[in-house]
Structures are given as structure tokens and as C-alpha cells.
Amino acid sequence: MGKNKAHSIQKVQVEIFTSSIETGKLMERxxxxxxxxxxxxxxxxxxDKLESKLDNRFLQIPHLSLEIGFARNEFPAIADLEVQIDAQMNEVVEKIPAIAYQKDSFQLLKNANGQLRNNLPVENFLSENETEKVLLLENENKDFQAWIYFLEKGELPWWYPEVKARINFQFKTLKLFLENDFNRNTLWQKIAANRVFFNRLLSQYSGKEVRELLWFVLGDKVPMDRLGFEHIHKKIFSNELEVxxxxxxxxSHYQEGKPFHEIPIIRSLIENGIPEKLFAAVNAVVQDTLTESELTIWRSFFDEFNNTITGEKVYQGSDGAEAQQVMIDPLDRSQKNDGESHYLDHAGLILIHPFLKAFFGDCGFLDQSGQLIEPELAVHTLYYLASRQVAPFEFELVFEKYLCGLDIHQPISRNIKLSRRTREKAAVLLESLLENWNKLKNTSAETVLNEFLTRSGKxxxxxxxxxxxxxxxxxxxLLDxxxxxxxxxxxxxxxxxxxVEW
Incomplete structure (x- = not known):
């Protein structure tokens, strides 16, 4: 990994092609x-040269493949390298129309360029699909973009460090993000269109925080004032907040004129239904607190909702055909696992794999058949075991979820409380690890935690x-x-x- 204050290279992979095995080994060394x-x-x-052309924006290049041609069986000179690298970097930059720059400011001498390019493959080094993934973000907005990515995927984008996320994803900071009209509208669109996104938002913040955040986004879009909004929440139970x-x-989207079949979150409500008591509670507040014009919108919404449920109304597309139903799955099953990579902070937890089942059983996380019945508690317990910290964001729990058999992309609540008994049993597990590892018998549990369990991996x-x-x-x-x-x-x-490759 290479980093300076302005640029960051997160991962490097090298492939060497040579006609001589001996030369290849020397180069590898x-x-x-x-x-x-x-x-x-x-x-x-x-x-550094390109930075002045970015106008204080932030450039992300997810995949950059540089192919260096060697004229002889030795590393090229600096001058040759500079020509080759600049030529290939130019190809990336030229495919980003949003960057306004003088093309000749990066132009290379034709003779030198043409001579060395003969050593390179004819094909473009960056595929069309990869080019489309190159992003140019406003520098001041990259924190918000990283947060949106996290809510979509459950992990951080490769270019955003965890240490920043732990600070910037706190609720107080989010309110600053949402002072921007574009950001508020982005969140408004996302929470209606993506059920996983919505569920993850609920799981990462308290009910009070989500309520305040949603009012910040929806306040000028719903036919109700803040008093009515708060009154409804006082009338319902916490387990009904999601509905x-x-x-x-x-x-809020219906009021914008969108038909029901174009609003995925309404389709979810239709499929799952609204509990009768909850419907009555919301309706009662609506009747008591709204103006006549606001009440008209709510009545229209509820009437159309009820008609859709009872089948009295079938939505038609513009060509008269029945519109395709929008199905919302709790998890995005379209994601393919093959080759999917995740970077980890606690890869060393694999050391305790022989103890996991007995440990979870001792904590009361298993049923009689040995299956996990408290998967979220198990995940948070493993995180505590490796970090001595609690209330992690979901992006910190990728490997913990994997070890507990959960889908990597499944939203998991941040607000899980670990009992003192569970924490004590986690400490006992570390002691058991030391007792069974002869070379570490005289080592403290803290050393094992810091030197082995807290370990980067993929x-x-x-x-x-x-x-x-x-x-x-x-x-x-010592692993020997x-x-x-x-x-x-x-x-x-x-x-x-x-x-495992350790």
C-alpha cells in the first residue's frame, strides 16, 4: 500500500511474464x-500534476492496470518508466469527460512514446466496464457518498478509511451532510427504492435518531407538520416504527404524483400489510391534527392503498398492460459470490474456530440441535472478543458475520447489548486459547488480542x-x-x- 496526504493506493497485484524462469525469480525478489x-x-x-485539473474534486479509479514493457531482461530506466506510465495514465484521464484539462499539458513526445509503446500489448489496459466505474466526486461530498455506499452494501468503499467512517457516520455528523439539498434528495430516493438500504439505516441508528433524520428529509414532503409526526410516534410501540x-x-413519494407500482416501499407495505391497530392509530392522529387539504391527501393515499390490497384496483402501464409487480427481497440475491472479496480487520479470529461451537453453546446462543438462535448476539460477541469494543458499525463486522454463518450483506443491528456474563465468557475463551497453545502459555490475553486476533486479511x-x-x-x-x-x-x-493462507 502506498499513501501520501493526497493520494492512496489500496492494493497492488503484480504479474511477471518472462521467457526465463531464472530472470522471473530475480525480478520477483x-x-x-x-x-x-x-x-x-x-x-x-x-x-500531482493532475490534481490541479480536478478543481478540488476527488478521483476514484477502482482498477488501474499498468503494463510495463521491458526492452531487456532487467528493470527499465526511470525515463522509460515515466513515458510508459504517463501514456497509460493519460488513457484513463481522457475517458473522464467531466475533467476539463488541456490535453497537451499531459502530451508526451511522439517519438519516445511511439518507440516504447511497441513493447506493450495492443489492447487497452482498462476495460470499458472498468472505465465506467471511475468516479469524480466533489471533495467535500465524498464522506456522504461513502455513507450511502455503506448503507447499500454494508461495508465501506475501498477508498474510504474506517477511522474516518467511525467519526463521520455518527448521527451528529450526518445532520451536517443533510443540510445539502442534493444529499437530502439522494437519501429520500434511496430509502424508498431499496429495502436493504432502508433496513440498514434502521439497524445502524436508534429509533430517536432515525425519526429525527427522516423528518429532516421528509419534513417538507409529507402532508403533516412536525407536531403530528411526533404525536404519531408517541402512540405506537417501538416494534411498529419500521411500518x-x-x-x-x-x-412523501405518492404526493409527488408517483403511482403505487413505481414506489417499491409501498409495494412492500402492500405485500406485508399494515396491522389494524397501527392503521387505526395513524388514522386517528391524521383526523385530529391535519388541515383539510392535508387530510385530503392522506385519505386519497389510504383509499388507494386499501383498494390495492383488496384487488379493487389493478395498476395499468402506459400500454394498458398490467404493470410488473416490484418485489423486494430482504437480501439482494442477485449478488454473485464467485470471486467476491472483503477486506477484514479481525481475520485472526479464525484462530478460535475449534472453540466456536462450544463457546456459543456456553453463551446460550445455540438450540438443542446446535444451530445459532442468537446470530446477532454471536456476531457482536466475536467483535468484542477481538477488539474489547461494543456498538460497532456493520462495516466492522464482515468476518464476524461470516464466522456465524450469516450472509455478508445482511443488515445487522448496531444496538446490541452484551451482558456482563457474555463478556466474562469471552475472557475465558481467550484463556482457553492460551492454555491450548503451548508456545503462548506465558503470554497475556491482551497480547494475543493485539498481536494475533486483530489482524488484517482478505x-x-x-x-x-x-x-x-x-x-x-x-x-x-509461533503458529508452528x-x-x-x-x-x-x-x-x-x-x-x-x-x-486459509496465513
Missing amino acids: DMSSFIRTRIFPLIEQYL VFQIFIGI LVLEDHQDRLFVERKAQDV GLPWNLSIIKLPWRKKILM
Whole structure:
């Protein structure tokens, strides 16, 4: 990884093609130094020049493939490298129409460029699909964009650091994001269109925070004042909040003139129904607090809702055909697992895999058949075990969810309370790990936590097996004395085998 104050390279993968195995091995030996001392500085130099053309905007390039042609079986000189890298970086920049820059300011000398390009493959180094993913964001808005990505995916975009997310995703900061009209409208559209997005928003913030946030977004879009909005929430139980929020989001879009079949969150309400008592409570407040014009909109909304449920009205498309029903699944099942990668902070938790089932049973998280009945508690307990922290955001729980057999993309509540008994049992588990690992018997639990459990890694989900890559450190020589298998693992709640490279 290479970083300076302005630029960040998150991941580097190197492939060497040479006609000589001996030459390839020599290059492999020196490749790390070559990339660090020659390639990175030239990329940084190019980006420094480009930065003045970005007009204080933020450029994301998810995949950048640089192919370096070697005239001889040795590393190219700096001058040759600069020409090759600049030529390929220009191809990326030229495909981003939003960047207004003088083309000749990055133009290379034709003779030098033409001579060295003969050593490179003829194909473009960046596919069309990858080009479409290159994003140019307003610099001051990248925090909000990262938050939206998190609510969609449950994890952070590759370019956004966790340390910033833990600060900027707090509720107080979110209110600053939403002072921007464009941001408020973006959130308004997202919460109505994507059920997973909406559920994750509910799971990451308290009911009070979500209520305040939604009013901030919906206040000028619903036919009701703040007093009526708050009055409804006083009349309902906390477990009914989700449905009430859906009603308000739905009517805000309905008031804009959208038909029901074009508002996914209303389709969800229709499919699941509104409890009779809740419907009556909302209707009573509506009758008591609204003006006549506001009441007309609510009556129209409820009438159309009831007609749709009872089948008295069939929505027609513009061509007269019945509109296709919008189905909302709690999880996005269209996502393919094959090759899907996730970066982890607590990859070292794989060390405790032999103890997991007994540990969860001791905590009361399993039923009599050994299946998890408290998966969210189990996930938060593993996070506490590795960090001694509580109330993590979901993006911090990727591997913990995997170890507990949960879908990686499944929203999981942040507001889970761990009992003192559960925390004590987590401490006992660490002691058991030390007792069974002879080389660490005289080591403190805190050392194991910091030096082994808290470890960066990458989880790759594939069709037939999954793979875990764990960052290697000097102290890992102690793993040789581990009395259990750490290469091929079958977790109790996973169908596929996990292959570990540590």
C-alpha cells in the first residue's frame, strides 16, 4: 500500500511474464523495492500534476492496470518508466469527460512514446466496464457518498478509511451532510427504492435518531407538520416504527404524483400489510391534527392503498398492460459470490474456530440441535472478543458475520447489548486459547488480542470454497506450535470449506 496526504493506493497485484524462469525469480525478489522506489513515485508525480485539473474534486479509479514493457531482461530506466506510465495514465484521464484539462499539458513526445509503446500489448489496459466505474466526486461530498455506499452494501468503499467512517457516520455528523439539498434528495430516493438500504439505516441508528433524520428529509414532503409526526410516534410501540416510517416515506413519494407500482416501499407495505391497530392509530392522529387539504391527501393515499390490497384496483402501464409487480427481497440475491472479496480487520479470529461451537453453546446462543438462535448476539460477541469494543458499525463486522454463518450483506443491528456474563465468557475463551497453545502459555490475553486476533486479511467468496488470506507478521513463527489445523477449515454454520493462507 502506498499513501501520501493526497493520494492512496489500496492494493497492488503484480504479474511477471518472462521467457526465463531464472530472470522471473530475480525480478520477483526485487519487485517490492522496484514498485516502492520507482513505480509509486512516478504515479504520484502524475497525480500531482493532475490534481490541479480536478478543481478540488476527488478521483476514484477502482482498477488501474499498468503494463510495463521491458526492452531487456532487467528493470527499465526511470525515463522509460515515466513515458510508459504517463501514456497509460493519460488513457484513463481522457475517458473522464467531466475533467476539463488541456490535453497537451499531459502530451508526451511522439517519438519516445511511439518507440516504447511497441513493447506493450495492443489492447487497452482498462476495460470499458472498468472505465465506467471511475468516479469524480466533489471533495467535500465524498464522506456522504461513502455513507450511502455503506448503507447499500454494508461495508465501506475501498477508498474510504474506517477511522474516518467511525467519526463521520455518527448521527451528529450526518445532520451536517443533510443540510445539502442534493444529499437530502439522494437519501429520500434511496430509502424508498431499496429495502436493504432502508433496513440498514434502521439497524445502524436508534429509533430517536432515525425519526429525527427522516423528518429532516421528509419534513417538507409529507402532508403533516412536525407536531403530528411526533404525536404519531408517541402512540405506537417501538416494534411498529419500521411500518410507520414506511408509511411516511411512501406518502412523501405518492404526493409527488408517483403511482403505487413505481414506489417499491409501498409495494412492500402492500405485500406485508399494515396491522389494524397501527392503521387505526395513524388514522386517528391524521383526523385530529391535519388541515383539510392535508387530510385530503392522506385519505386519497389510504383509499388507494386499501383498494390495492383488496384487488379493487389493478395498476395499468402506459400500454394498458398490467404493470410488473416490484418485489423486494430482504437480501439482494442477485449478488454473485464467485470471486467476491472483503477486506477484514479481525481475520485472526479464525484462530478460535475449534472453540466456536462450544463457546456459543456456553453463551446460550445455540438450540438443542446446535444451530445459532442468537446470530446477532454471536456476531457482536466475536467483535468484542477481538477488539474489547461494543456498538460497532456493520462495516466492522464482515468476518464476524461470516464466522456465524450469516450472509455478508445482511443488515445487522448496531444496538446490541452484551451482558456482563457474555463478556466474562469471552475472557475465558481467550484463556482457553492460551492454555491450548503451548508456545503462548506465558503470554497475556491482551497480547494475543493485539498481536494475533486483530489482524488484517482478505476473505474471498467462491462457488465451491472460500479463501482467507491473513497478513503475515514476524510473530507468526509461533503458529508452528498450534495444536489444531489452520489450513482447511469447516465451520459449523457454513456449507463450504474455508481455505486459509496465513
